[in-house]
Amino acid sequence: MTLSVKPAGDAAGLQLVDLSTSSVRELNAALHALGPDTNQTFWKVAHPNGRHAIAAGLDAAIDIEIDGPVGYYCAGMNKRGRVVINGNAGVGVGENMMSGFIHVKGDASQSAGATAHGGLLVIDGNASARCGISMKGIDIVVKGSVGHLSAFMGQAGSLVVLGDAGEALGDSLYEAKLFVRGKVAGLGADCIEKKMRDEHKALLASKLDAAGILGEVDIGEFRRYGSARTLYHFHVDNVSSY
Amino acid sequence: MCGIVGLFIKDPKLEPQLGALLAEMLDVMCSRGPDSAGFAVYGSGKDGTVKLTLRGPAGTDFAAIGAALGHEVTPRDTHAVLTVPAAAEADVRTALKSRFPAIDVISTGARMELYKEVGLPADVAKRFKLETMSGTHAIGHTRMATESAVTTDGAHPFSTGSDQCLVHNGSLSNHAGLRRRLEREGLHLATENDSEVAAAYLTYRMREGDTLGEALEHSLGDLDGFYTFVVGTESGFGVLRDPIACKPAVMAETDQYVAFGSEYRALAGLPGIENARVFEPEPAKVYFWDRAA
Incomplete structure (x- = not known):
């Protein structure tokens, strides 16, 4: 089977791929083959039907719009791409993203943005457990709520939640910055609430701006959470534990 | 998984x-x-009856088992559903055990049928x-x-x-x-x-x-x-x-x-x-x- 990409006549560079007739592997191979000066800068993907690994491993400054729910690891490892998902996303959307932008217009399953180093992930609905687990620089904005163990071992980047957060938020946190507007069911080990100073309000405003919702929510309603820094620094009193 | x-x-x-x-x-x-x-x-399901889902080795003649026991049987591959009056269930199970030891009863119920295979x-x-x-x-x-x-x-x-x-x-x-x-x-x-x-x-x-x-x-x-x-x-x-x-x-x-x-x-x-x-x-x-x- 060969990839049937239909160049559309009306929009320059628009590529249409129907996953009911092409495989994900074919789609991804075509995306990976794009050169730095490609004029195929806008892709539309139809009938994703929850398939896994759609648009994983992108390394191109292109736009991809996926029309429907996706499965696991959608746009994983993304570099520079802008990916819009018109539906829900399965486990690990944007996992290990390096840069670029991912917009989930529905809910995201577990481990959204896990281990990601950069870029922006916006989720219009809820994200379930372990959102931003081991995040290393990504910015995540969730308009709904996040499940338990979100930002677990988060090292860098920010997690902004307009709704509530589940149990053990920020467990074993390093230096990721967490902002939650709603209720937090519980903080994980070494995660504490911190004072919201002007610099933090400015940082939060910049993330809301990037997500296109600055002015829609009151920054004063958010609380900031971060690391108490007692777990990850060596302390001589704990020497017998090593 | x-x-x-x-x-x-x-x-x-x-x-x-x-x-x-x-x-x-x-x-x-x-x-x-x-x-x-x-x-x-x-x-x-029929009032007053239970369905027993039976499983037997490949090639089991379930129709013969149903006939021998005098109850309605519906075979499907290695399984069959035996429909018996609820009051007779215990007797049917005893009869199955003694007369057809290769047959397992894997489920029972008024309406449920159960099928599974490797x-x-x-x-x-x-x-x-x-x-x-x-x-x-x-x-x-x-x-x-x-x-x-x-x-x-x-x-x-x-x-x-x-x-x-x-x-x-x-x-x-x-x-x-x-x-x-x-x-x-x-x-x-x-x-x-x-x-x-x-x-x-x-x-x-x-x-x-x-x-x-x-x-x-x-x-x-x-x-x-x-x-x-x-x-x-x-x-x-x-x-x-x-x-x-x-x-x-x-x-x-x-x-x-x-x-x-x-x-x-x-x-x-x-x-x-x-x-x-x-x-x-x-x-x-x-x-x-x-x-x-």
Whole structure:
């Protein structure tokens, strides 16, 4: 089977791929083959039907719009791409993203943005457990709520939640910055609430701006959470534990 | 890894399609569990009768067994449903044991039929002609074995009570102790499988007066390990995930049905899925639908 990409006549560079007739592997191979000066800068993907690994491993400054729910690891490892998902996303959307932008217009399953180093992930609905687990620089904005163990071992980047957060938020946190507007069911080990100073309000405003919702929510309603820094620094009193 | 599917029909117009829809869902979940498969279907029943699902070696002449016992039998590959008057069930079981020792009774119920075999789930569904079955609700499982061997006995669903069945994705860590406790309470477990212990636990709780919803609530305290369960009773359909949500689950609800899948892919072919309420069941929260309610 060969990839049937239909160049559309009306929009320059628009590529249409129907996953009911092409495989994900074919789609991804075509995306990976794009050169730095490609004029195929806008892709539309139809009938994703929850398939896994759609648009994983992108390394191109292109736009991809996926029309429907996706499965696991959608746009994983993304570099520079802008990916819009018109539906829900399965486990690990944007996992290990390096840069670029991912917009989930529905809910995201577990481990959204896990281990990601950069870029922006916006989720219009809820994200379930372990959102931003081991995040290393990504910015995540969730308009709904996040499940338990979100930002677990988060090292860098920010997690902004307009709704509530589940149990053990920020467990074993390093230096990721967490902002939650709603209720937090519980903080994980070494995660504490911190004072919201002007610099933090400015940082939060910049993330809301990037997500296109600055002015829609009151920054004063958010609380900031971060690391108490007692777990990850060596302390001589704990020497017998090593 | 394993795959679970479930479908609970709300709109009777969809009942004739129950088997066909479940077969498609099972087919998609082959990649999560290629070892073996099984399913339980809640179809029609006659007042005063029970259906015994029998399993025998390949080539078993179920028609002859039905004739010998004087009861109606409907063979499907290695399984058959024997319909007997409820009052005669004990006698039929005794007769089966003495006259046809190679035959196992794998489920009993007013409406439930249960089928499971080793093999690729899509093939298993075809062997039993799942696509021809109708009913109100059904659950199915595709297995990638972890805690016990790849055998027909180890395949899901497990049934430990009349019209009750359970499918499980995960593994339990306190099943040995719980098994001893349940056996002291008089429950009979046919296999060494951890999931059967979960099924027997729910049977035990319901025997003690719990509703299915209450039994699932209690299992949060008594079962240790990873689990996503989908369970069926004569009138109900329930879902439970462990408190850390180790195993995946997606649900969809429309006016016509409630559906469960380990992944969204399994639900993608259902009618009206584009406009369904699709959600991920929360950890440690009991979800339960009942036809009587």
